[in-house]
Amino acid sequence: MSKYFTKDKWYYCFRILSNPGDSFYEIRHREYGSVPIALLMVFIFAICYSMNRLYSSFIVNDVDPRAVNLFPEMLAIFAFVLLFAVGNWSITCLMNGEGRLKDIIIVTGYSLLPMILFYIPAILLSQVVSLNEKGFYSLLIIIGTAWTLILILVGIMTIHNYTLAKTLVTLALSIVAVLLMLFLFMLVTDLVAQVYQFFHSIYQELIFR
């Protein structure tokens, strides 16, 4: 277990913030990345996301507190990260990408770090801003999100050894793949439900006879 959480691996988790290109290269080729740390990042991000919805002050926050629920939201974020990773992996496999599934998960998880780092100060800042100063809060959120998106772009580009254009194309195709997977999933669950219902009605016919 400890091999996943060595000092080097923690260091690289933060190093991506300053030089993403080099760090992601070394994560891919010198095994400086760690999937458990990436999943931990997703976990922390999910908590920050729900906290932002719940604890940002009334002035900047229009979310109904009754609508915030940590566990479904966390489940959705994990599901999306994994779906994206699988989708991206299945596309890049066909398009000469060098990254492994493991690397894609690490890139996605690590890239969420700026969002975590900006959401927490944003929540604290929201406690002291008035409506005119709402822009500062929004600015923090926007910077965090933009940084994360840039990191994902650079990360995917580096681990697959792609050009920028090819990265953008694969990212768009990954989203299509995610939608396709969701569609298939729904199709399968629906069919299974129908089969189940068929046998269930036979069972009911028999016991009511």
Add this chain to the structure above:
Amino acid sequence: MRIGKKITALLSLAAAFIVAAQTVVASADTTLPYDSYNYDYRENIVYTPAPYTPDRSVSGLTIKVGGFNNPQDIYTAADGRVYIADTNNNRIVVMNREMTKAIEVIDSFVTDDGSSGTFNKPYGVAVSNSNELYIADSQNRRIVHLSAPTTDENVNAPVENNRLYLGKISDPKSEILEDGFDFVPYKVSVDYADRVYVIAANMFQGIMVFEEGNFTGFFGTINVQITAWQKFWRKFSTKEQRSKQQLFIPTEFTGIDVDDDGFIYASNIDTEGIQAVRRLNPKGEDVIRKGENGNVGGDVVYRESFEKGDYNGPSQIIDVVVRDKGIYSLLDKKRGRIFTYDSEGNLLYIFGGLGTQVGTFSVPTAIECIDDNIMVLDSYRGEVIVFKETEYGNLINSAVGLRYDGDETQAVELWRKVLTLDENNELANSGIGKAYLSDGNNEEAMKYLKLGMNRRYYSIAFKRHRATVLKKYLAPALTIIIVLFVALYAFSIFVRERREAEERRREAAKSHV
């Protein structure tokens, strides 16, 4: 021992249940045939105490003039007389203020040339400030103008046809009207300057305005709104398809009323359910205020209209009445509900429903108010249903009235009473919050404004609260920080000095040895 304990526990539980049941009965009025509700900030339905309760119903039989037949309009004049356009009986019935007896029945009049005139399906009726009577005589295609009443209210039997003929408006001529235009007036209204506003059949350009009997122009045209999606589809459809499609024509106005300042309130059926009433200034521009949720269209939440059933889709606002202090009420034909808004466009309360019990409607057609009562005309049953204000309704009306007059501090007392009846009332909470804000009690203001979901004023209160907190604690906090820094610095110097002294001593000892 043990059993005794259990029995006492059971008994106390039963007692608690009985008490709870009693309070429930006390708070919910189970005798009303409809629900009273409102929408909160997040557009959830919140049930409220009834603002109005049905008082009685008045028909032609109760005032002994024979039953009304498909009456289409009701109007209360400034002198308190209540006019009903008894459409299919071709007459106008006038009642006293309390609607206990008929004072006048008008079904014919003597015109200028001495011949006798009658009505043919009079749809609308209106009374000017000088109590002169205007009747939209639809199938005779004219507006009949009759004089003020010549008899007082104290009559034993209804007086017939005591009004003098003052003129008529018919066959309007203008360049902007099409040739062969068929003038069929449905609703009519008069302002303080005796300008006549008419809603006519198939008149999509707006309300027709007449001054001294002459047509002067249209007023308050509703612009057609085509969505990008509809435009997109039209581009790809052939000419034949286009001719089969729904025409993009503006909706017609359904009801009209004039307030004391001469602003025209006109209702229309809005298929989007967003704006069903317009407040038109003398230039014909819409100056209505739409409140926080930008909606003055009746029900905010409803089932979509393509689903099965006639009870879904946006409200169909059929009439509007302007009440005191900028408050106005809309009547919904689809679900029989009455929506009341204040001058800022906030929904105050909603009540009413369709049905056959007393207090519900079959076909609600027109709405009016007199004193504290609201009256709804049901054309199918030929009845006027009178609603009287409850304590809850009265408190809200008075509080809104006080705020309209700029007397917010007096309104606070009333808002507090509203909160005892309906503790989540957002208007009451934000009203109290605003009063605290102007009193300078920012913390209380923040509490109430948050309950009232009034973000803008909450922010103001918060800013002031923040300033006082900073003023109070910033100087001591900074002082403490500076003192700490200085102390830390002094301490580090002291430690260094001591260490150096120690070293010097050690070296001195070494050199001695």
